[in-house]
Amino acid sequence: MYKLRPNITQSTKMANWVDILRSHYNWCLNDRLTQYAQQFIQGDYCDIRTKSLACPLTCFVSKNGASGEPWKSSGDKNPRRNAGMIQDAALPELKKARPWYGGIDSTVLQQNVKRLDIAYKNFFDGRGFPKFKNRSNFTSFTFVMGVKVQGNKIYLPKLGWMRFYNSRPIPDGFKIKAATIRKRQDGWYVSIRIEDKAIPDYIARPLSDVKSIIGCDLGITKLVHLSDNHQIDNPKLLTNKKTKRVLKIRQRRVNRKVKGSNNRKKAATNVGRLHKNIADKRQAYQWKTANKIVARNVDAIAVENLNVSAMKRRCKPKIDEETGRFLKNGQSRKRGLNRSISDVSWSDLILKIEYLAAKHGKVVIKINPKHTSQKCQNCGHIDASNRDGEKFICTQCGYLAHADINAAKNIRDRAFSIVLGDSKELEPQGSKRPKNCKEISRCSVSKRREPGNLSNQDIKIAIS
Incomplete structure (x- = not known):
C-alpha cells in the first residue's frame, strides 16, 4: 500500500467519487431487494422455462433479483441474466439520466456492481446479508484498466498523473492488474495488484x-x-x-x-x-x-x-x-x-x-x-x-x-x-x-x- 500525494482538485474529485459510488451501491442493493419483494413476496414471478407470470409455491431467496430485462439473446446456452449483468448493462442509461455519473471511470462503476455481487455470493456461502453502506464503511473504489506507474508517479483514468511515496518499487516483469484507492484518516492510499504469469503458483504440501x-x-x-x-x-x-x-x-x-x-x-x-x-x-x-x-x-x-x-x-x-x-x-x-x-x-x-x-x-x-x-x-x-x-x-x-x-x-x-x-x-x-x-x-x-x-x-x- 502506497500513500498518494494528490493535489486539491484530485483529492476533492476522489471524495466526490466515493460519495457517488456509495449512493450507487445502495441504489443497486435497494433495486435487488425491491425486485425480490415484487417477484417472490407479492407473487409477480416470471417462470424461467415458460417466461410467463407465475406464483411460486415456496418463497426462497433469489440470486438473480434485479430490475430490468432478465433474458439474453435466444442463441445463448443460458438465456437467464444474473443481477450483476442486468445492473451492469444499465450503466449507460444511468449516465444519461444522471450526468454526474459520467465523470467516473466506467471500470470503477463496473467494479462497484461486482462488489455487490461478491457481497451476495458471501451471503449464499453462509455469511451475513449485504447491508447498506455509510460514510464509515465505504471508503474505496477500484480501477482495473488504464493504470500506469512511472517512478514516483501513477496515472489513474479521469484523475490524471498523481505523485505517491514509492516506498517499495514494483519489480520488473509484472503487469498491473488493478489499483484500489482507499481513503484513511491521514490521506489517500493506493493498493496495486500485480501479476507475472512466468512465476508458478504455490503448490500446497500434501x-x-x-x-x-x-x-x-x-x-x-x-x-x-x-x-x-x-x-x-x-x-x-x-x-x-x-x-x-x-x-x-x-x-x-x-x-x-x-x-x-x-x-x-x-x-x-x-x-x-x-x-x-x-x-x-x-x-x-x-x-x-x-x-x-x-x-x-x-x-x-x-x-x-x-x-x-x-x-x-x-x-x-x-x-x-x-x-x-x-x-x-x-x-x-x-x-x-x-x-x-x-x-x-x-x-x-x-x-x-x-x-x-x-x-x-x-x-x-x-x-x-x-x-x-x-x-x-x-x-x-x-x-x-x-x-x-x-x-x-x-x-x-x-x-x-x-x-x-x-x-x-x-x-x-x-x-x-x-x-x-x-x-x-x-x-x-x-x-x-x-x-x-x-x-x-x-x-x-x-x-x-x-x-x-x-x-x-x-x-x-x-x-x-
Whole structure:
C-alpha cells in the first residue's frame, strides 16, 4: 500500500467519487431487494422455462433479483441474466439520466456492481446479508484498466498523473492488474495488484509428506504459545493504560465540541488517526509474529479454529421473575475481555500465517480447540480443575506444566492424529502418539460447539 500525494482538485474529485459510488451501491442493493419483494413476496414471478407470470409455491431467496430485462439473446446456452449483468448493462442509461455519473471511470462503476455481487455470493456461502453502506464503511473504489506507474508517479483514468511515496518499487516483469484507492484518516492510499504469469503458483504440501508439526495456542496474556516451549509477547496496543488514557482524552474533546462544527470534525480526525496508528502497529507486529512461526523448521503449523465472533457475544440477560427487573449478568466485566480479544485480532494473525505458510510450501491445519486446555498431555485425562490460571496440574497423574504450553502440545498431537489418519507410516517426532487417536480425530473434524479456551488469568488481566 502506497500513500498518494494528490493535489486539491484530485483529492476533492476522489471524495466526490466515493460519495457517488456509495449512493450507487445502495441504489443497486435497494433495486435487488425491491425486485425480490415484487417477484417472490407479492407473487409477480416470471417462470424461467415458460417466461410467463407465475406464483411460486415456496418463497426462497433469489440470486438473480434485479430490475430490468432478465433474458439474453435466444442463441445463448443460458438465456437467464444474473443481477450483476442486468445492473451492469444499465450503466449507460444511468449516465444519461444522471450526468454526474459520467465523470467516473466506467471500470470503477463496473467494479462497484461486482462488489455487490461478491457481497451476495458471501451471503449464499453462509455469511451475513449485504447491508447498506455509510460514510464509515465505504471508503474505496477500484480501477482495473488504464493504470500506469512511472517512478514516483501513477496515472489513474479521469484523475490524471498523481505523485505517491514509492516506498517499495514494483519489480520488473509484472503487469498491473488493478489499483484500489482507499481513503484513511491521514490521506489517500493506493493498493496495486500485480501479476507475472512466468512465476508458478504455490503448490500446497500434501498431508502424506508432513513429518513435523508445531502447535500454536492463542491467548491474551501472551499472544502465541508454541509447542516447543516458546512464547510470543502480546504488545497490548489498545488496552494499555497510556493508550486508554489518550483515547479517553481525545474522545472527550470530541464530545465537548458543537455537533456539525469544524472543530468537532478536527477532533474526530485526531481520534481516527490514533486508531489508525494502533492498527498499523498491530499489522506490523502480526507480520513479524507470523514470520517467526512460519520460519520454524517444520512441515505443518497447527492452529485453533476459533469462533471469535461467538467469543465476543454479549451475555444473556437475566430477569428477576418476581419484579421483572434485569439482574447483573457479568456483561460489564466481559466488556474488558471483548476489548482484549479485539486488540489481539486472532483471525487476522491466522490469515497471515496461512499466507506465509503457502509461500513457504507448508501446511496449516486448523484444530477444534475443545478441551485442549483441560487435557493432560502426559496421561490424556480431561478435567476442568486441571487448570489453575497459567498452571496446569493434572488431578490424576500430577503432571505439572504451563497451561498454555500444554494446550499447544495437545493441538500439535491432534494435528498428528489427522496426519496419521491419512498416512499410517508417519510417527510424530519428539512426541508420543495419543492413545485415543480415533476419539481425537472425531473431535478435530467436528463443528466447534464452545468458545475458546481462555483462562481465568486471562479474564482477570483483561478486566484489570
